[in-house]
Amino acid sequence: MNNIQAQTFGGQILRAHLLGKEIFYCPEVLQSAPTPARGGVPVLFPQFGTLGALPKHGFARTLDWQVFSMLEGCVSANLLLTEQENWPHRAQLNVDASVEDEHVAIYFEVRNVGETAFTWTGGLHPYFLVGDVLKTRVEGLLDTPVLDFGAQQLETRDIDQHHPISPSIRLYSPNMNVQLTQSGFDAWQVWNPSAQHALQDIPHADWQRFVCVEPVVLTPKTLAPNETWVGQLTITLIDE
Numbered sequence: 001m002n003n004i005q006a007q008t009f010g011g012q013i014l015r016a017h018l019l020g021k022e023i024f025y026c027p028e029v030l031q032s033a034p035t036p037a038r039g040g041v042p043v044l045f046p047q048f049g050t051l052g053a054l055p056k057h058g059f060a061r062t063l064d065w066q067v068f069s070m071l072e073g074c075v076s077a078n079l080l081l082t083e084q085e086n087w088p089h090r091a092q093l094n095v096d097a098s099v100e101d102e103h104v105a106i107y108f109e110v111r112n113v114g115e116t117a118f119t120w121t122g123g124l125h126p127y128f129l130v131g132d133v134l135k136t137r138v139e140g141l142l143d144t145p146v147l148d149f150g151a152q153q154l155e156t157r158d159i160d161q162h163h164p165i166s167p168s169i170r171l172y173s174p175n176m177n178v179q180l181t182q183s184g185f186d187a188w189q190v191w192n193p194s195a196q197h198a199l200q201d202i203p204h205a206d207w208q209r210f211v212c213v214e215p216v217v218l219t220p221k222t223l224a225p226n227e228t229w230v231g232q233l234t235i236t237l238i239d240e
């Protein structure tokens with residue numbers, strides 16, 4: 001059975017099932033505002049990570065969005081991001097996601113609805129449910145044809161790497177094998193916090209159950225008033 005679920009806080013997709021398979025890691029108990037929820041697919045905007053002076057990963061993941069679900073298997077999350085501290089702009093953000101057959105398709109749209117141009121970084125931060133990250137690999141990155149997490153010393157240190165963008169890569173894990181196809185983004189960020197993490201918002205052992213493979217914009221993009229940027233991530237179950 002296919003379905004998808006999102007919450008208003010952060011406009012965040014939390015869970016999606018494809019042919020009955022759970023695609024995203026999402027703990028039972030999620031942090032509530034103002035702490036960003038760890039799991040599902042956080043939206044990062046207008047700053048990726050600490051690439052600037054704004055709050056880490058921007059404002060979008062800690063604001064309340066409007067979330068609609070009019071058709072089964074589809075969600076639409078929308079945020080009019082108005083002026084924030086150190087960010088005197090206005091942006092309309094839309095995340096539209098659907099599950100159909102063996103795909104989850106996520107569109108992320110950013111429109112400048114203010115009167116001044118702004119420059120942004122950000123993207124989507126999916127927490128893929130892999131079962132055991134130490135038995136998981138990513139294939140098809142341009143600079144690392146096979147990224148084997150079992151060989152990354154995740155018992156002692158995190159992995160936090162960006163890789164040049166490619167149209168599609170594959171994630172092989174005990175939970176699922178998926179192809180990740182993107183357009184519009186400029187890097188794949190790969191992150192797992194390792195067994196040594198100090199995250200307080202997930203059960204400690206859960207570090208091993210997920211990996212984040214994130215289609216992101218790391219090179220600042222400028223949008224003039226009325227200009228729109230669109231990115232897409234499609235997650236497709238594959239057999240091999």
Ligand SMILES: O=P(O)(O)OC[C@H]1O[C@@H](O)[C@H](O)[C@@H](O)[C@@H]1O
Pocket residue numbers: 036049056057125160161189191214
């Ligand atoms: O703990 P946060 O703020 O949700 O960030 C999680 C991780 O997100 C990744 O995108 C970053 O590359 C990591 O550096 C960061 O630690």
